[in-house]
Amino acid sequence: MMGDWQVYWLFLQQGIASGLVTGSIYALLAIAIVIIFKTTDAPNFAAGEIFMAGAYIALYLLIFSQIAYVIAVPVTLAITFVFSALFYRIVLRRIGVSPAVAVNVVIATLGLSFVLKGIVRNTGFGDVPRSFPAVFGADTVQIGDAVLTTQDVAVFALALLAMAIFFVFFNYTRTGRAMRAVGMNPRAAALVGIDLHKTRMLIWGLSGLLSALAAILIAPKILMTADMGIVVILGFAAAIVGGFTSLPGAVVGGLIIGIVENLVGLFVSTRAIVVAPFIVIMLVLAIRPQGLFGGPVVIKKV
Amino acid sequence: MLSIRNISASYGRVAALSRVSLDAPAGAIIALLGANGAGKTTTLNCVSRLVNITEGEILFEGRRIDRLSSDEVVRLGIAQVPEGREIFARMSVRENLEIGAHVRRDRHGIAADLERVCGYFPVLRQRFAQDAGTLSGGEQQMLLIARALMARPRLLLLDEPSLGLSPLLVEQIFAIIRQLNQEGLTILVVEQNARLALAVSSYAYILENGEIAFEGPSAELAQNDRVRQAYLGG
Ligand SMILES: Nc1ncnc2c1ncn2[C@@H]1O[C@H](COP(=O)(O)OP(=O)(O)OP(=O)(O)O)[C@@H](O)[C@H]1O
Ligand SMILES: [Mg+2]
Numbered sequence: 283m284m285g286d287w288q289v290y291w292l293f294l295q296q297g298i299a300s301g302l303v304t305g306s307i308y309a310l311l312a313i314a315i316v317i318i319f320k321t322t323d324a325p326n327f328a329a330g331e332i333f334m335a336g337a338y339i340a341l342y343l344l345i346f347s348q349i350a351y352v353i354a355v356p357v358t359l360a361i362t363f364v365f366s367a368l369f370y371r372i373v374l375r376r377i378g379v380s381p382a383v384a385v386n387v388v389i390a391t392l393g394l395s396f397v398l399k400g401i402v403r404n405t406g407f408g409d410v411p412r413s414f415p416a417v418f419g420a421d422t423v424q425i426g427d428a429v430l431t432t433q434d435v436a437v438f439a440l441a442l443l444a445m446a447i448f449f450v451f452f453n454y455t456r457t458g459r460a461m462r463a464v465g466m467n468p469r470a471a472a473l474v475g476i477d478l479h480k481t482r483m484l485i486w487g488l489s490g491l492l493s494a495l496a497a498i499l500i501a502p503k504i505l506m507t508a509d510m511g512i513v514v515i516l517g518f519a520a521a522i523v524g525g526f527t528s529l530p531g532a533v534v535g536g537l538i539i540g541i542v543e544n545l546v547g548l549f550v551s552t553r554a555i556v557v558a559p560f561i562v563i564m565l566v567l568a569i570r571p572q573g574l575f576g577g578p579v580v581i582k583k584v
Numbered sequence: 585m586l587s588i589r590n591i592s593a594s595y596g597r598v599a600a601l602s603r604v605s606l607d608a609p610a611g612a613i614i615a616l617l618g619a620n621g622a623g624k625t626t627t628l629n630c631v632s633r634l635v636n637i638t639e640g641e642i643l644f645e646g647r648r649i650d651r652l653s654s655d656e657v658v659r660l661g662i663a664q665v666p667e668g669r670e671i672f673a674r675m676s677v678r679e680n681l682e683i684g685a686h687v688r689r690d691r692h693g694i695a696a697d698l699e700r701v702c703g704y705f706p707v708l709r710q711r712f713a714q715d716a717g718t719l720s721g722g723e724q725q726m727l728l729i730a731r732a733l734m735a736r737p738r739l740l741l742l743d744e745p746s747l748g749l750s751p752l753l754v755e756q757i758f759a760i761i762r763q764l765n766q767e768g769l770t771i772l773v774v775e776q777n778a779r780l781a782l783a784v785s786s787y788a789y790i791l792e793n794g795e796i797a798f799e800g801p802s803a804e805l806a807q808n809d810r811v812r813q814a815y816l817g818g
Contacts, residue, residue, distance in 0.1 A: 456686070459675075459679065459682075459683055459686075460683075460686065462672075462675065463672055463675070463683055466672045466673065466674060466675070467670055467671070467672055467673070469634070469666070469670055470666070470670040470671065470672060472632075472634060472654040472655070473632060473634075473654070473658070473663075473664050473666055473670065473732075474658065474683050474684050474686050474687075474731065474735065475654070475655040475657075475658030475659060475686050475687035475735060476655060476683075476686055477653065477655045478654075
C-alpha cells in the first residue's frame with residue numbers, strides 16, 4: 283500500500299506534467315492576446331471565436347475535405363492569418379487605433395465574435411458537438427511517475443517549438459523589431475519610418491495564426507462546439523497573471539495556470555478546476571498588482 | 585528643398601497653425617522660433633505627416649508630400665528628432681540606432697553609419713548594450729539625433745535639441761549640428777533658445793499663435809528691436 287505522501291508526490295508530478303501540456307496552449311493564447319493588446323491599445327474580445335473558427339476550419343479541411351494533416355494544418359494557419367489581418371485592415375484601420383477610440387475597437391471585436399459564432403452555428407458545424415481527430419496515438423509515456431499520452435507530449439513539444447520560433451522572430455528580425463517598436467512607442471515608430479498600419483495588420487495576422495495553432499493542438503482534448511472559445515478565458519487569465527503586456531509573463535502565466543488547474547483537479551476536486559485560474563489571478567494581483575512580469579504601475583501624464 | 589506653403593492645421597476645433605509658409609533651401613540651417621504653444625512642433629509634425637494639414641501644401645524637392653504616410657516621408661529623406669525624448673526605452677541603445685535605419689536595406693551602409701554616428705557621440709558606444717531608458721537626459725537627446733541620422737536623411741528636423749540640457753552639452757550638440765550641416769545636411773531647427781538658434785542659422789522664422797510673425801536673415805532678426813524685446817530679453 284502506498285502512503286499518503288507517495289500519492290501526493292505522484293499527484294504533484296502528474297499535475298505538473300499535465301499542467302505543462304495544457305499550460306503551453308494557454309501560453310500560446312496569452313501571447314496572441316498580449317501582442318494585440320500592446321499594439322492596438324484594446325483587448326481583442328474576438329480572441330475566443332478566432333480560436334474556435336481556427337479549430338472548425340481545420341476540422342472542415344480534415345474531415346469534410348479529407349485533406350491530409352500536413353496540408354490541412356498550414357492551410358488553416360494561413361487562412362486565420364489572412365482573415366485576422368484583413369479584419370484589422372478592413373475594420374480596425376477605419377476606426378483608427380488609439381486609446382481615445384479603444385471602446386470602438388472593443389465593440390468591433392465583440393461584433394466579430396458574434397459573427398464568427400453565428401457562422402459556425404448556422405452552417406451546421408456547430409449543431410452537434412464534434413471531436414477533433416488526434417494525430418498521435420494514445421500510447422503512454424512515463425516521465426518520472428507521471429503518465430502522458432504521446433499526443434500530449436507532441437502537443438507540448440509543438441507548442442514550445444512554436445513559441446521558440448515566435449521569440450526568435452519577434453526579437454531578432456526586422457519585422458519583429460518593428461512590432462516591438464510599435465508596442466513600445468508608436469509615435470517614435472512612425473518617426474523612424476515604420477508603417478504602423480502594416481505592422482499592426484501583421485500582428486493581427488500573427489495573433490490569429492497563434493490562436494488557430496493553439497486550437498488545433500488542444501482540440502483533440504476537448505469537445506468542439508461553437509462555444510469552445512471559452513477556453514481562451516484561460517489565455518486572458520495567463521496574460522493577466524503575467525502582467526498583460528509582458529510576453530515572458532504570458533508564457534509563465536500560461537504554464538502556472540495549467541499546472542494549478544491540474545493540481546487543483548487532483549488534490550481538491552475536478553469541479554474546483556474552473557475556479558482555479560481566478561484564484562491564481564487574485565493571489566498574484568494581491569501580491570503584485572502589476573502582474574508577475576508587468577513593469578511598475580505607470581500613471582500616464584496627459 | 586523643403587517648401588511649406590500656406591499650411592493650416594488644427595487639433596479638433598483648436599486651430600494650431602494658420603497659413604504658415606516656410607522655406608528651407610538645400611544646404612541651409614533654418615531656425616523656427618516661438619514661445620510655448622506657438623505651433624513649432626505642429627509645423628514639424630505636419631512635415632513628418634503625424635499631423636494633417638487642412639489647407640496649403642508641403643513640397644520636398646519639388647514633390648508634394650502632404651498626402652504621403654509618415655514612413656514614406658522618412659524614405660524620401662526627411663528625419664525628425666522629436667521633442668520629449670521619444671526613445672524606445674526597453675530596447676538597447678544599439679537597437680534604437682539600428683531601428684533608425686528601418687527604411688534602409690543596405691546592410692553595409694547601415695553598419696558604416698552606425699560607426700559614423702558613434703563618431704559624433706562616442707558616449708553612445710559605451711552604452712551600446714544598455715536599455716535606452718537608462719540613459720541620462722543628455723544621452724537620450726544624443727541618441728535621438730543619432731537615430732535620426734541612421735535614416736541617412738537629407739533634411740533633418742530638430743525639435744528643441746537644447747531643452748533641459750546643461751550649457752556645456754548644448755554647446756556640444758550645436759557644434760555637431762554645425763558640423764552635420766557643413767557635411768551637406770539641410771537642417772530645420774526649432775528652438776526656444778532664440779539667441780542660440782539665431783547664431784547657428786542663416787535664416788529664421790518666428791511663430792506667434794500659429795502664424796509667422798517675423799522672418800528674415802538670422803543676423804537681421806537678431807538686430808530687430810521687436811524681436812530682441814520679445815525673444816532675446818531686450
Ligand atoms: N495633441 C494635441 N491636442 C490638442 N492640442 C494640441 C496638441 N498638440 C498641440 N496642441 C496645441 O496646439 C498649439 C501648438 O502646439 P505646439 O506643440 O505645436 O507648440 P510648440 O510651439 O511646439 O510649443 P512648445 O514650445 O511648448 O513645444 C498649442 O496651443 C497646443 O496646446
Ligand atoms: Mg514643441
